[in-house]
Amino acid sequence: MARKRSIALAAGTVAALTALALTAVPSATARETNRSGPGNVFVYRVPTHTAADAQTLTGAGFDLLEHRRGDALFVLGDARDGTRLRLLGFAPEVEQTMPDPAQAPLRLRPKSGQLPAGDPNETYDGGYHTVNAHYAHLDHVASQHPDLATVVTYGQSWRRQNGRPGGYDLKAVCITKRTGSDCALSPNSAKPRFFLMSQIHAREITTGEVSWRWIDHLTGGYGSDQDVTALLDSTEIWVVPIANPDGVDIVQQGGDNPLHQRKNADDSNGSGCDFTGQIGVDLNRNAGTHWGGLGTSTDPCSEVYLGPQADSEIENTALEGLFRNLYPAVRGPGDTDPAPADTRGIMITLHSDASMVIFPWAHDHTVHTGNDAALRALADKLGTLTDYQSGQAGEILYDAAGGTDDWVYDKLGTASFTVEVGDSDSRGCSGFTPAYSCQDSYFWPKMKPALMYAATHARAPYTTTATDD
Ligand SMILES: [Zn+2]
Known part of the structure; x- marks a missing residue:
């Protein structure tokens, strides 16, 4: 169509x-x-x-x-x-x-299936890592640290599932000092779990680089960094660096002028988008939680196209299956039903670049969750550590239904946040494609303390108070 x-x-x-x-x-x-x-x-x-x-x-x-x-x-x-x-x-x-994508030279490269696997140095736009590089990085880390890192394939992208070129597996890594049944796909884990994901919006390329450095910080710091060692002894850390690999594959086809693909590559609902539109489903509007609410569009070419039905996209159903395997469902179905105070686990999904820490509900800021005080306190702390604003999406940005953080909190009761990695004071490190040097000089130093804080509090997020350390 x-x-x-x-x-x-x-x-x-x-x-x-x-x-x-x-x-x-x-x-x-x-x-x-x-x-x-x-x-x-x-x-x-x-x-x-x-x-x-x-x-x-x-x-x-x-x-x-x-x-x-x-x-x-x-x-x-x-x-x-x-x-x-x-x-x-x-x-x-x-x-x-x-830069105009239509006028910029396109650096064509072989489709993913034809590339040799295992090159973590494959980059675009001055150093940003391709999907294959991210996956090679996961394998490399697991081979270097077999006692710490376990790679899990949790599904396939839309292109791969449909036999299209350029498709990928969906991959996560579990990082912990592994003992017993650690990293098993079972919600009743011995250790609490902190989950970080990035690039569900493909063009927000800073976010994948934050995950890359987070993985290296943990695996490289165990045994030498006291805080990292304590964290990995007590907590499972899960990372999905590329939640939307088909979309990232489109982005990276632009080479030094990355394309602005936000959505996945599912064009079965409309492929005739003109220059101002874009194929695909917005995975952060497609999740089966208050689906079809504010901030969504039924136009397949819209950047916020919600898909033909809730959870229609395989990238989301696979991710939600992973979440269900990692966190027990502990919350009632009502919008104001609280998760129990002793609920464990935190999920953070990284976006860019509003410089904000956002917590449920994103679908409607006039409705507060049953865990509002604790979520607000934790978001405020993360906001202090990053110098970002915090609040429900509609309080500080705009309402948007069908997102990952709302789904995880809604269906499981897990404390969930969107962190908008950004820079509001024009240091030249803002936008989708900041200079690659910004990753080490600016974004990672800003994000590291917040991620360490959140991971450390995965054991009891709902008992965090505004004065907690
Ligand atoms: Zn985003």
Whole structure:
């Protein structure tokens, strides 16, 4: 089914706004064209006036970025999107001009199945690791530290399942000083479990690099770093570095100009997206928790397309199967049912780049969980360690239903967080594709204390208080 992205507006509204735009649009469009040539992609800074504006932008099909500065939201799009924003009554300003994927040289490389496995040095865009490199890294770590690291294949990507080129297995690593039945796929583990995942949104490439360094920090520090040694003696650490490998495969095809693929590669619901749209399902809107709520779109070309049904995507069902094998379900079905105070385990899913620590519910910020005080206290602590804002998504960014953190808390009762890895003070390390040097110089030093804190508190997250160390 071919489908173009379109903007639905009431006819009367269009007529009124078109009249308004006759004077406003030409000068602004000309400025953008002169500035960078036709066809370029911009990050638009879009001042908003009400909380409903985020939903208006999502509903109109704009690529709303995970970024907020005061009342301003940010939209990725071309000059036509700038015009459409003005037609809707917004006053967008060009914040940043992105390289145009259509004009940039594409560094073509063999599809994954043809590449020799086991090269952790395969990179793109100045050092970012490819999917194959991440998987080779997991195998390398397990071979170097057989007493600490166990690689688990928990499923297959959509492309692999459907026999398409460029598909991948889905992989996790369990890291602990292994004794007894540690790392078994059973929810009743001897040790509490801390789970870190990244790149469910493929283009948020900083997040996979944080996971890479987290794995190295743990496996390299056991026996020499006192805190790491104590952590791995007491806790299982699970890491999924690439939750959406098909999407990352598309991103990395851009080489030094990574493509902006956010979703997976499932094009069975619509493959005729034009330049401003994108194939695939947003895995962070597809999970079977309050599916179809705020911040989602039924347009297959939208960046927040929720899929044809809840949990329709194999990347999600496989991940949820892994979660169910790692954490017992301890919470009732109601939105305000609390998980017991002695519930163990923490899950963090990394995104970029809003510089925020977010906790359930993301589907509706006017509803608080039954563990709100504890989740809020832990998020506040992680926010202090990272210098990030914390809150429910709709309190500080925008509401969005069907995400990983809501699913894990909803179905299992596990304390779950989204950490938006970012930089709000323009150090040159912001956006999807910051210079690779930012990974070691900025992002990892910022994230390491927060990850250590969260992992250490996996034993009793709901007894964390605002004054806890
Ligand atoms: Zn994201």
